[in-house]
Amino acid sequence: MFRLQGSKVLAVEMTGDAVKAKNGSMVAYDGDMAFKKLSGGGDGIRGMVTRRLTGEQMTVMEVKGRGVCWFADRAAEINLVGLRGDTLYVESSNLLATDGGLRTGTSFTGLRGASQGNGLFTTTVEGHGQAAIMSDGPAVLLRVAPQYPLTVDPGAYVAHQGNLRQSLQSGVSFRTLLGEGGGEAFQMRFEGDGLVYVQPSERNTIAGDV
Numbered sequence: 001m002f003r004l005q006g007s008k009v010l011a012v013e014m015t016g017d018a019v020k021a022k023n024g025s026m027v028a029y030d031g032d033m034a035f036k037k038l039s040g041g042g043d044g045i046r047g048m049v050t051r052r053l054t055g056e057q058m059t060v061m062e063v064k065g066r067g068v069c070w071f072a073d074r075a076a077e078i079n080l081v082g083l084r085g086d087t088l089y090v091e092s093s094n095l096l097a098t099d100g101g102l103r104t105g106t107s108f109t110g111l112r113g114a115s116q117g118n119g120l121f122t123t124t125v126e127g128h129g130q131a132a133i134m135s136d137g138p139a140v141l142l143r144v145a146p147q148y149p150l151t152v153d154p155g156a157y158v159a160h161q162g163n164l165r166q167s168l169q170s171g172v173s174f175r176t177l178l179g180e181g182g183g184e185a186f187q188m189r190f191e192g193d194g195l196v197y198v199q200p201s202e203r204n205t206i207a208g209d210v
Helices: 044-054 111-116
Strands: 003-004 010-022 026-039 060-071 077-090 094-099 103-108 119-133 139-142 150-152 155-171 186-198
Touching: 003 077, 010 026, 119 155, 139 150
Parallel strands: none
Antiparallel strands: 003 010, 010 060, 010 094, 026 060, 077 119, 077 155, 094 119, 103 119, 139 186, 150 186, 155 186
């Protein structure tokens, strides 16, 4: 069971089950815990091949035991996400922990990922359970409906879930090349029905330098 202890520490109560967490993110535990290093990008042989192809090199650990284990990472804000058979798309650097039964993998993001400076792939989490994602400052959860598409700065994007189509909008023009651009060269546009997590801070991106 996941619960927040403050906004920057995740407490996980375990009764013999397991969770996957970012390697090195354990800050305390009581009871009896065992730690096993894994790798991101997915499970099994397919995950190993995927990691080599995509460069999703996030290292994770499996924590199994009885008691309470607390996780945190560089005082980042933590957000709990409930999954009911759907898929969460999240940058690997923003993923803190998942229920042990959730499946992780990768998804092609194309130019959107390139504009963020995070490569062409992103991490996916699927199944039934809870995940904890991190943000630089308290994240806001923005709703996307068919009649209300949403546009997000790539540097502020954290994650999304639901039935959403995403595309990259470019404002690059001849004026941009002359240094007279509008300051927002690329944006991510979401259409459909779902939720988008946005942080109140912009990480450095390739798009931010255009």
